[in-house]
Amino acid sequence: MDDKIKNKSESMKGLFNSLSKINLFKKISFLSKLNFKHAKANIIYKIKGLRRDTRIAERVWKIVELSRNEDRPKTIDYIENIFEDFQELSGDRLSSDDKAITTGLGKINGKTVAIIGHNKGKDIKERIQYNFGMPNPSGYRKSRRIMELADRFNFPVITFIDTPGANPAIEAEDNGQASAIAKNIEFMFNLKVPAIVVLIGEGGSGGALALAIGNYIMMLENSTYSVISPEGCAAILWKDQTATKQAAAMLKLTAKDLLNFKIIDRIIHEPKGGAQNEPDRMIKILKENLIIALSKFEGLSGEDLKIQRADKFEALGFFEK
Amino acid sequence: MADFKCEKCNKIIDTDMFLKDFKVCPYCKHHYLLDAKSRIELLADAGTFNEIAAGISPVDFLNFIDIKPYKDRIKESQQKTSISEAIVTGAAKIGGFNVALGVMDFSFMGGSMGSVVGEKIKCLADFAIENKIPLILVCTSGGARMQEGIISLMQMAKTVSSINKVKENKIPYISIITNPTTGGVSASFATIADIIIAEPEALFCFAGPRVVKQTIKKQLPPDFGLSERNLKNGQIDMIADRKELKRKIIKILKLFS
Ligand SMILES: [Zn+2]
Numbered sequence: 113m114d115d116k117i118k119n120k121s122e123s124m125k126g127l128f129n130s131l132s133k134i135n136l137f138k139k140i141s142f143l144s145k146l147n148f149k150h151a152k153a154n155i156i157y158k159i160k161g162l163r164r165d166t167r168i169a170e171r172v173w174k175i176v177e178l179s180r181n182e183d184r185p186k187t188i189d190y191i192e193n194i195f196e197d198f199q200e201l202s203g204d205r206l207s208s209d210d211k212a213i214t215t216g217l218g219k220i221n222g223k224t225v226a227i228i229g230h231n232k233g234k235d236i237k238e239r240i241q242y243n244f245g246m247p248n249p250s251g252y253r254k255s256r257r258i259m260e261l262a263d264r265f266n267f268p269v270i271t272f273i274d275t276p277g278a279n280p281a282i283e284a285e286d287n288g289q290a291s292a293i294a295k296n297i298e299f300m301f302n303l304k305v306p307a308i309v310v311l312i313g314e315g316g317s318g319g320a321l322a323l324a325i326g327n328y329i330m331m332l333e334n335s336t337y338s339v340i341s342p343e344g345c346a347a348i349l350w351k352d353q354t355a356t357k358q359a360a361a362m363l364k365l366t367a368k369d370l371l372n373f374k375i376i377d378r379i380i381h382e383p384k385g386g387a388q389n390e391p392d393r394m395i396k397i398l399k400e401n402l403i404i405a406l407s408k409f410e411g412l413s414g415e416d417l418k419i420q421r422a423d424k425f426e427a428l429g430f431f432e433k
Numbered sequence: 434m435a436d437f438k439c440e441k442c443n444k445i446i447d448t449d450m451f452l453k454d455f456k457v458c459p460y461c462k463h464h465y466l467l468d469a470k471s472r473i474e475l476l477a478d479a480g481t482f483n484e485i486a487a488g489i490s491p492v493d494f495l496n497f498i499d500i501k502p503y504k505d506r507i508k509e510s511q512q513k514t515s516i517s518e519a520i521v522t523g524a525a526k527i528g529g530f531n532v533a534l535g536v537m538d539f540s541f542m543g544g545s546m547g548s549v550v551g552e553k554i555k556c557l558a559d560f561a562i563e564n565k566i567p568l569i570l571v572c573t574s575g576g577a578r579m580q581e582g583i584i585s586l587m588q589m590a591k592t593v594s595s596i597n598k599v600k601e602n603k604i605p606y607i608s609i610i611t612n613p614t615t616g617g618v619s620a621s622f623a624t625i626a627d628i629i630i631a632e633p634e635a636l637f638c639f640a641g642p643r644v645v646k647q648t649i650k651k652q653l654p655p656d657f658g659l660s661e662r663n664l665k666n667g668q669i670d671m672i673a674d675r676k677e678l679k680r681k682i683i684k685i686l687k688l689f690s
Contacts, residue, residue: 278620278639278640280639280640280644280645280648280649281640281645281648281649282645282649282653282654282657284639284640285638285639285640285645285657285658286662286666287666288624288666288667288668289620289638289639289640290619290620290623290624290637290638290639290668291620291624291625291668293620293621293639294589294593294619294620294621294622294623294624294625295624295625297589297590297593297620297621298593298597298625301590301593301594301597302597317577317586317617318586318589318616318617318620318621318639321586321589321590322620325590337583337586338582338583338586339577339579339581339582339583339585339586339617340577340579344644345579348579349499349500349579349580350499350500351500355499359499362495362497362498362499362582363579363582363583364495364582364583364584365582365583369582369583370583373583373584375583375584375587421594422594422597422598425587425590425591425594426555426591426594426595428548428551428584428587428588428590428591429547429548429549429551429552429584429587429588429591430492430494430548430581430584431489431490431491431492431548431549431552432488432489432490432491432492433488433489
């Protein structure tokens with residue numbers, strides 16, 4: 113947590129430094145009284161550009177912070193308040209039960225559905241117990257087991273995405289983190305039941321995608337979905353943590369960006385200032401949206417659902433031909 | 434090219450011999466990175482490789498700039514490698530068998546997977562289905578291409594979906610893991626193969642050693658993520674030396690034919 117605060121202050125410093133550098137150029141061109149009209153125009157253009165970029169970066173960063181806000185409703189809150197008769201199901205039947213993902217069955221609108229979601233936890237004790245929502249292979253394998261069950265009994269699958277990413281650990285790698293994620297993605301493409309995905313907080317990379325192959329994908333207004341964390345991206349590409357906000361803006365990780373790319377189907381608006389301000393209302397809004405989303409796929413055959421999912425994802429990409 | 438010192442055993446390697454052995458140290462058998470063209474030469478029967486989907490090329494659709502614009506990185510990589518993207522795909526014969534062959538190249542932006550890698554693998558998978566021929570992908574990648582933002586993450590889904598259809602059509606899919614194969618590629622098409630063959634000491638993991646070390650703040654075992662450890666942990670089918678690789682593939686193709 114300290115690191116986060118440090119990164120934030122450092123990136124602020126970086127932005128201020130760049131701005132003051134530009135101001136210095138302004139001063140020099142003013143004091144020298146040289147009439148470099150062209151150069152001046154160019155500098156002003158650059159200042160405007162930088163200010164605009166800075167504004168965008170700040171706006172995106174606010175969303176990144178909201179997506180990680182500890183008081184946002186979590187998977188468990190949605191599960192407890194949306195579904196009737198929820199019964200948690202545990203274990204991957206191979207080795208263990210990963211608390212970073214909760215799975216189970218419940219009813220919504222009178223219909224049984226399978227529910228799978230990342231757990232971040234509400235307080236430090238829970239967060240440690242849930243490993244901050246970073247699943248091990250076991251968590252993905254448990255999810256797959258529940259999806260298999262859902263597929264056989266014709267229960268729609270609903271997933272809640274909220275993870276910084278898969279657990280980066282030796283044991284996780286030894287147990288096949290890569291194949292656990294890949295197999296989940298593959299399995300979701302084969303589901304003959306509707307899969308509804310909701311990004312409720314942080315959609316961190318492959319660890320999120322492993323539960324996110326949906327027929328219908330919704331994002332809460334202040335949730336994010338990214339190939340890498342802005343911090344990680346800044347460290348790798350800029351080799352400079354002060355570039356974190358800039359990286360966040362470049363990565364295109366907001367709900368609006370994803371809707372533009374047609375990766376998601378709908379943005380769910382949050383109560384003013386963010387979901388954490390009115391959790392009860394947020395839960396109610398999400399429930400309504402889930403019921404509507406489920407109704408869209410009623411009567412579609414398993415084969416149609418598979419084709420719709422495959423077509424949707426296979427169409428994604430930008431290239432010249 | 435002059436002779437050089439092996440980065441692993443420090444012995445002086447004769448360059449001609451090194452190239453003849455497809456970049457394997459003659460003393461310690463260390464497998465160096467192999468470019469796509471040499472890999473094709475290693476695996477495909479002479480003169481049988483016909484490139485498909487060659488015209489698909491990358492675009493900087495986000496105007497992504499870190500310390501360098503993405504556009505420039507693409508251009509530099511294309512000039513450096515003389516290939517247009519991080520994968521070369523085509524039809525080939527291996528031991529007389531017709532196959533759909535895709536070969537990644539780490540020298541092209543770290544073998545990172547963006548839209549073009551995704552689309553080329555989709556085209557190759559479709560080609561394998563149309564022609565009912567086995568699919569073989571030689572993997573090497575640092576992961577998803579960050580310069581394509583969230584679209585690069587979606588290539589994991591796109592490639593898995595395309596290959597899912599290959600598998601539904603009961604067409605064998607063999608993936609060859611070469612050093613290094615990490616991140617998004619490891620957690621998508623590389624691991625869903627029917628048969629996974631790895632080169633010796635190839636790094637094959639989802640989270641790379643640097644990230645894991647940083648997170649757990651402990652030293653990693655020296656064989657972290659390497660083929661030998663993956664074989665022991667049940668993550669791959671076999672390890673094959675580069676000079677054995679073609680023979681191994683032919684053996685498997687025969688079993689499926
Ligand atoms: Zn050597």
